[in-house]
Amino acid sequence: MSNIVCANVDKNYGAINVIKDFNLEVADREFIVFLGPSGCGKSTLLRMVAGLEEISGGDVMIGGTRVNDLEPRDRGVAMVFQNYALYPHMTIYDNIAFGLKRMKVPKVEIDQRIRAVSATLGLDAYLERKPTELSGGQQQRVAIARAMIKTPKVFLFDEPLSNLDAKLRNHMRIEIARLHQKLQTTTIYVTHDQLEAMTLADRIVLMKGGAIEQVGTPAEIYERPRTLFVAGFIGTPNMNFLDVTAHSDGESWRLEGDGFRFRASRQVFDLRDGQDLTLGVRPSALVSCPDVVGTENLLSGAIDLVEFHGDDALVTFHAAGREIGALVPAATAPTPGTQVAFSVNSESLHVFDRTGLSMRRQSRGDCIQGTVC
Amino acid sequence: MKNKTTLPWVFLTPAMVVLAVLALVPTVCAIVISFEDRELSRPDGNFVGFDNYLALFSDRRFVNAITVSLSWEVITVGFTMLIAVGLGILLFECVSPRTRNILAVLFIVPVILPRVSAAFVWKFAFHPLYGIATYPYKAITGQPLDLLSNPLTALGTVALVDVWQWGLFFSVIVLKLLETLPPQPFEAARLDHARAWEVYAYVALPMLKAPLISLAFVKMIESLRAFDLIYVMTRGGPGISTETLDMYAFSQGFIESGRISYASGMAVLMMIATSIAFTVIWKRAKI
Numbered sequence: 001m002s003n004i005v006c007a008n009v010d011k012n013y014g015a016i017n018v019i020k021d022f023n024l025e026v027a028d029r030e031f032i033v034f035l036g037p038s039g040c041g042k043s044t045l046l047r048m049v050a051g052l053e054e055i056s057g058g059d060v061m062i063g064g065t066r067v068n069d070l071e072p073r074d075r076g077v078a079m080v081f082q083n084y085a086l087y088p089h090m091t092i093y094d095n096i097a098f099g100l101k102r103m104k105v106p107k108v109e110i111d112q113r114i115r116a117v118s119a120t121l122g123l124d125a126y127l128e129r130k131p132t133e134l135s136g137g138q139q140q141r142v143a144i145a146r147a148m149i150k151t152p153k154v155f156l157f158d159e160p161l162s163n164l165d166a167k168l169r170n171h172m173r174i175e176i177a178r179l180h181q182k183l184q185t186t187t188i189y190v191t192h193d194q195l196e197a198m199t200l201a202d203r204i205v206l207m208k209g210g211a212i213e214q215v216g217t218p219a220e221i222y223e224r225p226r227t228l229f230v231a232g233f234i235g236t237p238n239m240n241f242l243d244v245t246a247h248s249d250g251e252s253w254r255l256e257g258d259g260f261r262f263r264a265s266r267q268v269f270d271l272r273d274g275q276d277l278t279l280g281v282r283p284s285a286l287v288s289c290p291d292v293v294g295t296e297n298l299l300s301g302a303i304d305l306v307e308f309h310g311d312d313a314l315v316t317f318h319a320a321g322r323e324i325g326a327l328v329p330a331a332t333a334p335t336p337g338t339q340v341a342f343s344v345n346s347e348s349l350h351v352f353d354r355t356g357l358s359m360r361r362q363s364r365g366d367c368i369q370g371t372v373c
Numbered sequence: 374m375k376n377k378t379t380l381p382w383v384f385l386t387p388a389m390v391v392l393a394v395l396a397l398v399p400t401v402c403a404i405v406i407s408f409e410d411r412e413l414s415r416p417d418g419n420f421v422g423f424d425n426y427l428a429l430f431s432d433r434r435f436v437n438a439i440t441v442s443l444s445w446e447v448i449t450v451g452f453t454m455l456i457a458v459g460l461g462i463l464l465f466e467c468v469s470p471r472t473r474n475i476l477a478v479l480f481i482v483p484v485i486l487p488r489v490s491a492a493f494v495w496k497f498a499f500h501p502l503y504g505i506a507t508y509p510y511k512a513i514t515g516q517p518l519d520l521l522s523n524p525l526t527a528l529g530t531v532a533l534v535d536v537w538q539w540g541l542f543f544s545v546i547v548l549k550l551l552e553t554l555p556p557q558p559f560e561a562a563r564l565d566h567a568r569a570w571e572v573y574a575y576v577a578l579p580m581l582k583a584p585l586i587s588l589a590f591v592k593m594i595e596s597l598r599a600f601d602l603i604y605v606m607t608r609g610g611p612g613i614s615t616e617t618l619d620m621y622a623f624s625q626g627f628i629e630s631g632r633i634s635y636a637s638g639m640a641v642l643m644m645i646a647t648s649i650a651f652t653v654i655w656k657r658a659k660i
Contacts, residue, residue, distance in 0.1 A: 052560050073566040085557030089579040098575070099565035146565070 002063030002076070002153040002186055003028045004049065010057030011044055011210075018044055019210045022058070029184045035197040036207035037233070042190045043158055045207075049188060050079050050156050063153055073102075078147035079156040082163060084139045086131040092142050093127040099150045117145045121175075137168045144179070155180075157189040161196065173199060194234055198222070206230050228356035231280050237314050239350070240286075240324045242279045246271040255279055255351070258320040261296050262349060269351050269359045277359065280350035283314060286326035286342035299324055300341035303334050315340070400644070407638040413631030425638035435639065437613050438621040441528065442597075445617055448532045449539075449596045454589050456540030461547025462573055477545045484542035492605035495534045496521070521607055524614035531606050531615060535599060543588055550581050586658045593654075597647060618643050 004026040011019035019041045026032045034042035047053040049060055051072035059066050067075045078099075086095050093114060100110045118124050121141045131139055140160055147155060160176070161169045177200055180187055191197055197204050198218040206213045206221060214226040225231035231239050244255040244262065253271050255262040262279060264271075271277065286299065301317035301324070313333035316325050317340060326342050334340055351359040407425055411418035429435050460480075464473055483491065498506040501519035510518040520530040554577060562572045578585070600619045603609065609616035609624065616624075618639060626636030 050560075050564060052563070072560075072563045073568075077564065079561070079564050081557050081561065083555070083557055085555075085561040087558055087562070087576055087580075089582065098562070098567070102566035102568075102571060146561075150565075 003030075004154060004186060004188070005061040006045075006049075006058065007061070008058035009045070009048065009055060009060060011041070011048060011053065012056040017210065019048075019056075022210075022212065024205060024212070024215070026186060026188065028186055031180050031187045031189065031200060031202045033197040033201035033204050034188065034190045034207060035194060035201075035204050035233075036192065036213075038192060040207040041210040042192075042207050046079075046156050046158055046188055046190045049075075049154070050077050051075050052079075076153035077156055078150050078152035078154070079158065080140070080143045080147050080160045082159040084131070084136075084143045084163075086139060086142055086146075088131055091128055091130060092123060092134070095131065095142055096123075096127075096146050096149055099146065103150075113149055117149045120148075120179075121145050136164050137172060140164065140172060141175075144176070148179075148183070152185065155185050155187040155189075157187065157191075159191055160189075161191070161193070169196075176200065194236070198234075206233065208233075224358070224360060225280075225350060226358050228278060228280070228352040228358075231350055231352070231358075235282055237283045237325050237327070239280045239282050240322070242281070242320055242322055242324075244277050244279045244351075246273065246275045246277055248273045255349075260299055260320055262344070263296055263346055264349055264351060265346060268347075268361060270361050271351070271359055276354055278352045278354070278356075280352065281324075281344050282348065282350075283325040283327045285344055285348035286324075287344070288326070288328055288332070289341055289343045297344050297346060298341055299344070300339065303336050303338045303340055306333050306336060308333075403637045403640050406634050407641045409634050411634045413627070413633055418634065421634075425635050426642070428635065429638055429642065434613055434616070434621060438616050438618045441613075441615060442617045442619075444528060445532065445599065446593060446596050448529070449535045449599070450589060450592045452532065452536045453540045453543055453592050454585070456536060457543030457547050457588070458578070458585070460541070460544035461551060462577075464544065464548045465551045466569070473548065477548065480541040480545045483538045486538070488538075488601045489605055491534060491538055492602045495537075496606050499530060522611050524611050527607050527611060528615045531599075531603055534606070535596070535602060539592060539595065543592070546588060547581075547585075550584055551577060554580055590651075590655065590658065593651070 004024075006022050006024045009019060009022040010017065022045060024032075034045060036042050044053055048055050049062075049067075051067065051070060055068050060068055062075055062077070087098065090098065096114050096117065097110050100113065105113075114127070115124075118127060121144060123138070123141060123145060126134060126138060126142075131142065134142065140163075143160070157176070161172050164172060173196055176189075180200075189196075189200060201218055203215060203217055204221050205215050208229055214221055214230045216224075216226075221230060222234055225234060228241070232241070242257050242260075244257040247254040247256060249263075252266055253264045253269060255264055255277065257279070281299075289298075299319045301319040303315050303317050304323070305316040307314040307316075308330060309327075311330055312327045313330040314325050315328055315333060316323055318324070324342075328334075353359055406418070408420055408422060409418035410421045410424070464476060468476065486494075495506075498504045499520050501507060501517035501522075502511075507518040507520065510516070520526045558576055558580070559572055562576045567575065597619075599617065600623070603615055603617060603620055604623075607615045609620040613621075622636045622639040622643070625639070626633050
């Protein structure tokens, strides 16, 4: 069990800088998820912690020890790869035993530990088989067993569920969550799947272009996105964005757009009179209101498309020249062509300036990159 | 429908005829001749049964030739594979991809060189007075060094040329094989407390088991055909110390006594022995 500290970490490939001044503290026993689009540097960062990529600048500390110049085997980390990376010529037993054999652990103890780990992960029946004779989910379980058996200080997962089908992915996600609950090993988990991130993480590190966009608990990131990018990346269906201009109006702000008007609290948002802004509204925050009363906090238009999602339906309509999505109960979903109006509660508004930063008062200043909130 | 079934035969027949004339006829002839007492000096021959074969087993020079042939196989195949794997790993581990490609081209040159040319080049290099390979020894000790005339070193010296030709070439193949392997198992092994040599010994080479066995097999067959190399460099000498089976058969049949039936007997035995040996090895290796 150990904490991990990344201080001013840089990574360059020649002249190309892929990680810029990365700072993060991962507490002991914490489950951290690196989330971001492809190419944001999350895997590179994980591999730097593992020792598979060289660190161009800054320090990585595991359990208080600087590990920059340590071999991967000396860092006390175990990693699970996206494509399992099992040794294809060895049986499952030998795959799991490989690390312990290299550590010169006595044979009897290796055997005991393998029995225990394979019982935990339900691999008893497969120990004598070769990796190719196992399904993807079973292979990934072997990879987890191989990582677990070394009782590492840190677990590293590099998109471990990406190669599995949707059903199996759900199942394995729950297994990983359960395993962490039991072992309480400090974990860094890389994924581009926001559902995995939201469900597994103690804290999410949302990355873009080699830098941190926001660090926070899944709820913080969902409810108070610090930037426009975070707001757009997290949440399905995607958040709706509208261009507005702020006007001071007594006790509150009036946010005027092309044919609509919103009212936002002065206590919540720190705006300037006449400032150009981007307004964000989640599809789930749009509430259908059949009787149009007044014109404030209201979006209306003709339904363009209805997508059935199960309990809900996503209806798309055009308002203010933008495509707006709204989630409505599937049973009461309107048909395409119908005129609809949706009201929005002032509390569920997100406002960003033109640089993409949230204008919410309490979210500015807290959650500075990398520090524990 | 009929056309469809006869068409393959139209294409196959010429090739089969050529193959039959070039391979089958001499083989059958050799078997027939080995049961006669033909000599190059006489036009006729009589059927003598297994006399030639029986004589072979009491021929000490034949037994020597078997020993030399076996040593030749073991030395050339063994060292070629050692050099190939060692050098291949070294290239993979220590050399940048760009330099690798340049070295790969250089390493293929020896094997492109015709065997006879390579043999002559190295024969000059090992010349006791003017050879570049023996020059340092001569410069230091003042004594000439004649490796090819020493019964103890002759076979090893000729084998060196063979390994130089094939070991370097095979190292390029091993390098390319290593490059095709997925990197993740290596990375997993490095995280699994494996040292660099353990990564290769326990992960990389076992993953390449099948192609490496095939390479060794190709080299075994290739080593059997080293006649030209030995012929140019030592002609089986000094004495009979580098006289392999094919060398001895050739000298019995064409150089010394013209005993063509005796030589054919040897050739037929070689054919049977190698067919059996290679079938057994191949079956074993596959399992």
